[in-house]
Amino acid sequence: MTDPFDLPDLAVRTQGGAVVAADDEFFAGKENLVLPGPARARDDFGARGKEYDGWETRRRREPGTDRAVVRLGMPGIVHAVVVDTAFFLGNYPPHASLEGAAVEGHPPPSALADADWVPLLPLSDLAGGTANRFVVEPGPRVTHVRLSIHPDGGVARLRVHGEVVPDPRLLDAGPCDLAALENGGRITGVSNAFYGSPHQLIGRGEARSMGEGWENARRRDDGNDWVDVALACEGTVTLAELDTSWFLGNAPGSAALTGTTADGREVALLPRTPLQPDTRHRFVLPGDTGVARVRMDVFPDGGMARLRLWGRPTDAGRAALYRRWSGAL
Numbered sequence: 001m002t003d004p005f006d007l008p009d010l011a012v013r014t015q016g017g018a019v020v021a022a023d024d025e026f027f028a029g030k031e032n033l034v035l036p037g038p039a040r041a042r043d044d045f046g047a048r049g050k051e052y053d054g055w056e057t058r059r060r061r062e063p064g065t066d067r068a069v070v071r072l073g074m075p076g077i078v079h080a081v082v083v084d085t086a087f088f089l090g091n092y093p094p095h096a097s098l099e100g101a102a103v104e105g106h107p108p109p110s111a112l113a114d115a116d117w118v119p120l121l122p123l124s125d126l127a128g129g130t131a132n133r134f135v136v137e138p139g140p141r142v143t144h145v146r147l148s149i150h151p152d153g154g155v156a157r158l159r160v161h162g163e164v165v166p167d168p169r170l171l172d173a174g175p176c177d178l179a180a181l182e183n184g185g186r187i188t189g190v191s192n193a194f195y196g197s198p199h200q201l202i203g204r205g206e207a208r209s210m211g212e213g214w215e216n217a218r219r220r221d222d223g224n225d226w227v228d229v230a231l232a233c234e235g236t237v238t239l240a241e242l243d244t245s246w247f248l249g250n251a252p253g254s255a256a257l258t259g260t261t262a263d264g265r266e267v268a269l270l271p272r273t274p275l276q277p278d279t280r281h282r283f284v285l286p287g288d289t290g291v292a293r294v295r296m297d298v299f300p301d302g303g304m305a306r307l308r309l310w311g312r313p314t315d316a317g318r319a320a321l322y323r324r325w326s327g328a329l
Contacts, residue, residue: 004080004135004161008181008199011145011160012036015182015204016073019055020144021109023066027056028154030068033147039086039156052087056154065148066093069112073204074164074182075102075143077328081121082159083147084131092128093149097121100142102329117146131157141165141328165328168321171232171313175239179294179309180204184232184321188293191225192216196303198227207305210246215303225252226297231309233317234262237294238287240270241308243280251277252302259291262316267291272299290314 011017013034022030032039032054039053057066078100085092098121103112118139126132147158166184170176179185181202190198195215200207207213216225237259244251257270267289275281294309313321 005082005133007079007161007163008074009159010072010074010076010078010162010164011070011158012073018071018073020069020071021112022055022068024057024152025055026058028052028054030055033068033155033158034070035157039084041087052154052156054086054088054154054156056088056091057149057152060152063151065150066152067146067148069109069144069146070158070160071144072142072160075141075167076162076164077138077141078120078136078145078160078162079138080161081134081136082131082157082161083126083134083155084157084159085126085128085154086131086156087129088154088156089128091154093126093151093153093155095123095150096126096155097123097148097150099146099148100139101144101146102141103143112144115144120145123150138163141325165325166232166321168318168325171321172318175310175312176232177308178231178233178235178237178311179229179307180232186230187227188230189228190214191227201227201304201307202229203306207243207245210303213246213303213305215247215250216301219301224297224299225301226295228293228295229307229309230293231291233313233321234290234292235311235313235317236287236290237269237285237309237311239308239310240283240285241280241306241310242275242283242296242304243306243308244275244303245278245280245305247303247305248277250303251275252298252304254299256297258295258297259289260293260295261290262292269294272297287311290317
């Protein structure tokens with residue numbers, strides 16, 4: 001069984017997550033909650049006191065709780081939550097809870113108060129200066145989460161790990177990246193990820209540095225490195241992008257793509273092909289066979305910024321997308 005904390009962070013800023021509302025952010029801004037990377041120590045003092053890399057409310061003098069609402073960059077089913085109170089020691093909230101809601105479209109924050117919020121994490125104890133980890137019983141698909149801290153205090157980061165469940169209408173509207181994390185693509189296997197997570201290969205947008213791609217250790221044998229991707233659904237792949245941007249002295253010498261059909265048959269999509277450093281390679285593929293998984297082999301090793309597999313769902317893939325989506329509502 002997959003460790004729920006290894007599932008993608010549905011709320012992180014780099015995948016489109018945003019904190020759209022907060023009851024109070026007197027000492028530190030709500031936007032910090034979903035920033036990528038761990039919180040950092042800050043030694044500065046401003047006009048309102050010590051500065052923290054997180055969200056911090058003022059001291060409450062009346063009963064109540066403080067809340068922050070996060071729009072998930074990737075709607076889905078929540079499996080685990082991390083409420084990280086890094087560097088908040090004398091000012092962390094002793095308790096927190098989390099709710100979720102599924103909202104159609106792009107509502108303004110004022111409309112979210114009337115959403116149908118369902119419990120995800122019950123009132124739970126927190127420790128200061130700690131990445132407080134909680135496994136969540138999977139429930140319905142949600143587009144927003146609401147963090148409540150009891151009664152006040154500071155939280156450095158909120159991580160919402162889960163299974164991406166895309167809106168099939170968006171994938172059905174035209175060619176789409178069937179491998180993209182935000183569309184429901186998943187990394188299901190990797191040979192080595194010493195320097196960079198393979199999840200970043202199928203992340204949103206362009207890599208901004210070598211650190212935002214997948215990079216393996218240097219090989220000292222006769223083998224090669226690889227990564228397996230489960231597509232958002234069975235589909236026909238007609239355009240592949242193998243982007244080695246930022247990888248200059250450590251790009252693969254060549255790469256190949258192999259698809260696997262729903263019944264387990266392997267299909268050659270891209271034969272072993274030479275690659276250049278720091279280059280966005282684009283290859284037109286036949287797209288004559290529907291595949292459910294794709295394996296990228298790199299020879300012998302090296303880093304890749306992004307892998308894009310553009311195509312369309314097959315009839316079977318489209319039906320599976322709609323079943324999964326409707327079943328998670």
